[in-house]
Amino acid sequence: MGRLVVVSNRVAVPRELRAGGLAGAMQAALSQRGGLWFGWSGRIAAAPADAPRMETVGPITFALTDLTRADYEAYYLGYANRALWPLFHYQPNLVEFSRSNLEGYLRVNRRFAAQLAGLLRDDDTVWIHDYHLIPLAGELRALGIGARIGFFLHIPLPAVDLMAMLPGHRRLIESLADYDLVGLQTPADRHALCDYFERECGATPEDGGMRLRNGRSLRIEAFPISIDTALIARLAASGSTHAATRGLVASLQGRALAIGVDRLDYSKGLPERFDAFGRFLERHVERRRQISMMQIAPLTREDVPEYRELRERLERMAGATNGQYAEPDWVPIRYINRSFQQATLAGYYRVAQIGLVTPLRDGMNLVAKEFVAAQSADDPGVLVLSRFAGAANELSGALIVNPHDVDDTADAIEQALAMPLEERRARWRSMFDHLSRHDIAAWRDAFLAALEQSRR
Ligand code: ADQ
DSSP: OOOEEEEEEEOOOOSSOOOSHHHHHHHHHHHHHOEEEEEEEEEEESSOOSSOEEEEETTEEEEEEEEEHHHIIIIIIIIIIIIIHHHHTTOGGGOOOOHHHHHHHHHHHHHHHHHHHTTOOTTOEEEEESGGGTTHHHHHHHTTOOSEEEEEOOSOOOOHHHHTTSTTHHHHHHGGGGSSEEEESSHHHHHHHHHHHHHHHOOEEETTEEEOTTSOEEEEEEOOOOOOHHHHHHHHHHHTTSHHHHHHHHHHTTOEEEEEEOOSOGGGOHHHHHHHHHHHHHHOGGGTTTEEEEEEOOOOOTTSHHHHHHHHHHHHHHHHHHHHHOBTTBOSEEEEOOOOOHHHHHHHHHHOSEEEEOOSSBSOOHHHHHHHHHSOSSSOOEEEEETTBGGGGTOTTSEEEOTTOHHHHHHHHHHHHHOOHHHHHHHHHHHHHHHHHSOHHHHHHHHHHHHHHOOO
16 A cells, blocks of 8 residues: 555644644554645745655655745735635535635645655555545645545535626636545535536435536545543543543533633634624523623634734623623623643533533534543533534534524523433433544545555
């Protein structure tokens, strides 16, 4: 078996290889076969480098390339995060399209291909990740690369009519046909992509994918991403006795905790969640002082104006709710903009009675799965989950809500608080068993097995 080559927009070279998360799963696969991980270093350079910088950690070689300021603005901020991200998350009103950003996106993909091509061997298996790099296989093929290439989209794939709003959509989506396998998060995303190929490109459905007008087959499958379930469960069990968790529990003074953990992103439905918690307090006077909500929301993409505006809005909302309801010894919303170690988060999930995961759209949402994995079997908390998260497809033991309906989410918070222990256990058990079988290793192995079987 040849090497595995992973390509993602951003690559962080670890000091040592670790288990856990997507990076851990990739590192494990790269370690087994020996391999290469290519992508942006996160650095801005004055001029594009001719060749990537190589660093080796154990059996894995990392190939890192820098972006120029103009590339960063057009490719990363402009096209990937102000056109594709909002559109694919069903927010066309936030799309800022410009031809020069599109050109930057294509230029960076071409440059990545030129740099990567020099490192590839014919028997390599290449796995490309996410919306930043959709045209990369096409650029590699244009350079004569015949290796097997698979693509996985981590975010939702919107319905045809929405996709059609994007100038140049056809060229973008048709470039997926240069892959041997296209993986999506859910059957609904798979359906949307097949529907696009059928309606916009005249392709016909066939077993496992689509037959394109040029007679070639494209394999399209759903591979719902997951977590390292056993690791999170272990971290949560030991994390619950750590000082950070004990400090949190002590500060609650016996009150319940509802926890939210999300990057500060408009797709995550945070204003709607704050509103729902405020509505819950308004309608359930008897519950005031009995529960606090803790929202952990590290800042991301601060160079994008919509993210700065959202930050200001959430600060105002948290301040207003706390101003209205807080007591000298009780604050309804604890709002924190920083990151925590995985073990600390796992401990926090475990001591929470409610997990609030209410995105307006989300490819999967790993926090929902982490919350479930972190609960204790004896006294598990309840997950309140948006129907628009990919995870809702699998986690049917959650209380499924429509995040646009503030009263619906407020009702679910009350239902979760009042839920009898037996029901909590039964709901949790079905979800935990599912996540034990369908963990991140199973996801990775399923994708790679399908890729090994696919041939254009
Ligand atoms: P994200 O949009 O980043 O991922 P999510 O799936 O929830 O969303 O993953 C976030 C990860 O970051 C989780 O593992 C979480 O624990 C961690 N995290 C969040 N806040 C943190 C904090 N304050 N400190 C430390 N860690 C924190 C994209 C897509 C998702 C898809 C994933 C994987 O948008 O839909 O599930 O990729 O495919």
